[in-house]
Amino acid sequence: MKLxxxxxxTILFAGLLATGGxxxxxxxxxxxxxxxEEAGAGVDGGARFDxxxxxxxxxxxxxxxxxxxxxxxxxxxxxTGPWAGYGFTxxxxxxxxxxxxxxxxxxxxxxxxxxxxxxxxxxxxxxWSGFAMLGWNVNQDAAGDPQLTWPVSETGGLVIxxxxxxxxxxxxxxxxxxxxxSTDRWCAPLVSGQFIPWGSLRTNCWIxxxxxxxxxxxxxxxxAAIIVPGLQTDLPFDFCLVDVQVQTGQAxxxxxxxxxxxxxxxxxxxxxxxxxxGTSGSVDGGSVDVVMATPV
Numbered sequence: 120m121k122l123x124x125x126x127x128x129t130i131l132f133a134g135l136l137a138t139g140g141x142x143x144x145x146x147x148x149x150x151x152x153x154x155x156e157e158a159g160a161g162v163d164g165g166a167r168f169d170x171x172x173x174x175x176x177x178x179x180x181x182x183x184x185x186x187x188x189x190x191x192x193x194x195x196x197x198x199t200g201p202w203a204g205y206g207f208t209x210x211x212x213x214x215x216x217x218x219x220x221x222x223x224x225x226x227x228x229x230x231x232x233x234x235x236x237x238x239x240x241x242x243x244x245x246x247w248s249g250f251a252m253l254g255w256n257v258n259q260d261a262a263g264d265p266q267l268t269w270p271v272s273e274t275g276g277l278v279i280x281x282x283x284x285x286x287x288x289x290x291x292x293x294x295x296x297x298x299x300x301s302t303d304r305w306c307a308p309l310v311s312g313q314f315i316p317w318g319s320l321r322t323n324c325w326i327x328x329x330x331x332x333x334x335x336x337x338x339x340x341x342x343a344a345i346i347v348p349g350l351q352t353d354l355p356f357d358f359c360l361v362d363v364q365v366q367t368g369q370a371x372x373x374x375x376x377x378x379x380x381x382x383x384x385x386x387x388x389x390x391x392x393x394x395x396x397g398t399s400g401s402v403d404g405g406s407v408d409v410v411m412a413t414p415v
Contacts, residue, residue, distance in 0.1 A: 183218065187282035187359040188233035195230030197255040200365035202343070204256025204266055206230060208237050214349065215241045215251040236359035241349045249349025251356060254292075256342050268296060268339035272367035276316040279309060280362040281345065287356050290346045293320055296339055305334040309345060314366070 191199040195206045207221045217239040219226040241249040259266035279291055288308065295303035305320035321331040325348070343363075347356045 183236060183238040183357055185236055185238070185282050185284060185357045185359050186234060187236070187361055189235040189360050190233075190362045192230070192233055192235040192360065194232065195226065195235070196261055197235070197363070199363045201269060201367065202255075202257040202363070202365055203261075204259035204342070205263060206235055206253070206255040209252040209254065209344075210241075210250060213242060214244075214249045215239055215347070217251050234359070236357075238357035239355075241347050241354040241356060243350055243352035243354065245351055247349055247351065249354070251347040252344050253358075253360065254342055254344030257340055266341055268341050271317050271334055271336050271338045271340060273336045274317075275366035275368060276314055276319070278312060278314050278362075278364040278366065279345070279360070281309070281311045281358050282361055283311060283358040285355070285357065287347060287354060287358070289358070290324070290348060291315060291320070292344045292346055293334065293340050294342045294344070296341060302332065306346070311361075 191197055192206065197204055197206055207226065208217050208219055209221065210217055217237060219228050219230065219237070221227075235253070237251065237253040239251060241251050243249060256266040258269045277291065281289065283289065290306045291309045292304060292306040297303040302322055305322055306324040307315050307320045308324075309315075317336070318333045320334040323329055323331055345358075345360065347354065
């Protein structure tokens with residue numbers, strides 16, 4: 120039987136069950152000293168997934184307008200450079216309506232072929248806690264075995280390309296082995312096609328977030344994700360992951376980056392306006408862990 124992108128485990132989100140897909144495990148939530156709400160959601164990349172959330176809690180009937188094929192995904196399995204693993208979506212009940220819904224035993228509808236897209240609406244909340252997540256494991260074989268970790272290289276970074284016609288603000292998030300610790304996930308504003316040095320990914324990366332510690336070489340990473348941070352009003356989204364390039368070397372001659380890790384491209388480095396939300400998303404070996412923080 121062909122293995123679909125599925126997950127094993129339950130997702131806990133600030134005491135509520137959250138949806139997620141293509142992984143498994145359990146997690147808990149707590150409150151940090153800065154008042155930032157932490158939440159966990161489990162995705163292991165196992166053979167099944169059980170979030171405990173009815174599909175209607177995470178689904179929307181809106182039709183996607185974007186369907187750009189990915190160059191690094193096949194039937195929900197992401198392969199790029201040293202990274203490989205199954206994909207998923209995640210939110211918590213009421214925080215967003217998402218298609219596909221990966222809160223059951225498989226994503227519904229499943230990721231098929233080169234499609235790796237997500238659409239829906241993030242719910243507007245006064246505390247900015249709405250969010251939607253499209254993520255993947257970074258070291259998981261195609262049999263769906265529990266994922267291993269990947270150590271951050273001494274130099275390099277990421278180039279992520281998305282088709283995001285509405286130009287909504289997005290973040291990229293990398294998650295370590297402890298989904299419940301705000302010190303073990305790193306994020307940055309995502310500008311499609313723009314190089315992101317490893318060191319520019321930071322904890323609590325939103326404006327006013329603290330502390331903002333950089334991702335350091337050798338840090339074990341289990342999952343990566345693209346996050347739609349919530350606003351105080353409903354936020355429709357519709358985007359696809361087109362490409363991910365994991366760069367681990369020194370400078371390249373085709374406009375990559377120099378030895379210091381700076382981008383050589385002419386992309387606008389201002390990034391999307393990310394001042395509206397303190398929501399940060401991430402995923403670990405047993406959970407999709409999302410942190411909400413009231414913006415300062």
